[in-house]
Amino acid sequence: MKTTQYESEEAFLKAYDPNQFERLSLTTDILIFSVSSEKTNNYRKLSEKFLSVLLVKREDYPYKGKWCLPGGFVGIDESIEDATKRILKKETNLENIYVEQLYTFGEIDRDPRMRVISTAHVALIDKNLLKDNLAHNAKWFHVIPKEVSDGLEIVLDSGDEVLSFKVRKIVNDSMRSDYRYQTIENTSIAFDHDLVIASGLERIKNKIEYTDIAFHLVPEEFTLGELQQIYEVVLGKELLDPAFRRIIKEKVEKTNHFQTGEGHRPSALFRYKKNHQ
Amino acid sequence: MKTTQYESEEAFLKAYDPNQFERLSLTTDILIFSVSSEKTNNYRKLSEKFLSVLLVKREDYPYKGKWCLPGGFVGIDESIEDATKRILKKETNLENIYVEQLYTFGEIDRDPRMRVISTAHVALIDKNLLKDNLAHNAKWFHVIPKEVSDGLEIVLDSGDEVLSFKVRKIVNDSMRSDYRYQTIENTSIAFDHDLVIASGLERIKNKIEYTDIAFHLVPEEFTLGELQQIYEVVLGKELLDPAFRRIIKEKVEKTNHFQTGEGHRPSALFRYKKNHQ
DNA sequence: CTAATAGTGTCTATTAGACAGTATGTT
């Protein structure tokens, strides 16, 4: 369609036919991460923490009975961001949650129904905010990643049910500046959501080092021990106390509250220091 | 649509109506960056380098006569990646160029014609590969970013024409973990491509520090001086020679060629060392 | 010889890693 015949932008827009190009569907999918604590049987020990992700059991075809990320179609009169917030509200009944865009997955056959593009997001919440607000078909799964010889195995454990899949990182260019994940083995997660989970995990692992995302995962007031556990569970490795405290020192401020009753020296409660450095 | 009436996934898919949700259009837009050199009048001085971006003059409405990023609609039977490569080939006549996904822009009114989602990409090329292969309506613009009091001003200069716009970084959350750009002033760049350019600039500025993307911008064999200029022009600051050489030492290997005829000590030519460290 | 960049040695400052020690609650 040459448009040189039109006299103005207005005239052009008036005559424009939006159906001249084939159109497709867009969904938004959300990796909702939080850190959960399991009480230990030793009253003195700290509770063990796990990174966990919210999954939804599919009640319809396709992939009926499989687990997938919460998500939904982006309406024609709705920005991607608004759709994402709408779905977050639906699944967790919470608003004002931290969300960032992760990646747009656009392979032709990623949805067996038809051509669907999916823009994936990462959301982080403090699980204490969430009581019984979960959608009925949603469940938290502990995320246990393990490096294996041919890639990365991720085990998801809800307590009742254990899922697992295996992915591999594929480097796209000779300078190793870009990569994507590829499924090696996946029988439990619907669509390409195994790849989304792997990408999201990597994103927060990187971003926790150079931003303050960790503080989205703790309550308003927290002990430095809890905070350190958040870092440890996301990074998948232990940190040395003095080094950790040096680094976060400037990001937090002490309150005059203490956490007592834990069977050992009480720890000071801190809060996130806005506008630090 | 409840699908419990279907007996199997196959039966469901057979009966599925892809038009039950409103569909939209998806485009891919590409920020093609390269580093160009302007010969200086002093035969001894190194040529001055500029980061440059390829823009296309719009020949049709909307935004007729304005400049924008090369891009186009993603076909219904085409992955986002394939569409991006197709457009790169069309605009530069080159294949096997480095491309990575940048961000998906999904505001409702970003295209006056209709609802269009755009997945933006960053491509990096060595401009020496490009002779007269450019599409007739495409032109390289030097990118000159400048921090101003209320944001970031970016001047684009093709030699014949100077464009400029101003954007601001908006932090989305109190922990400053996520942000997006917002237009302050833009009369020269079509759509929201001013925001795409600002985001892309930031992406390569970050990524040049922790990946090897810089090597996509130089020829097969290069001097360390050239390579350092690439880093300097992307980072927008000067680097100290010894520090720079320490850092890239492990990423490069010396060839037995030298670059002579420059009015000063010849410099050794290096190449990228694959599989380093 | 001179201007200009190529390339190296070394000193210093900053940051990260490691370990050992002291402090203080609960049972």
Next chain:
DNA sequence: AACATACTGTCTAATAGACACTATTAG
């Protein structure tokens, strides 16, 4: 008292920043 974590001091290793110096070419 004993356990478990809270919290701190300090030494060491590694990395980044700065500067001064030597090397080598075309003109």
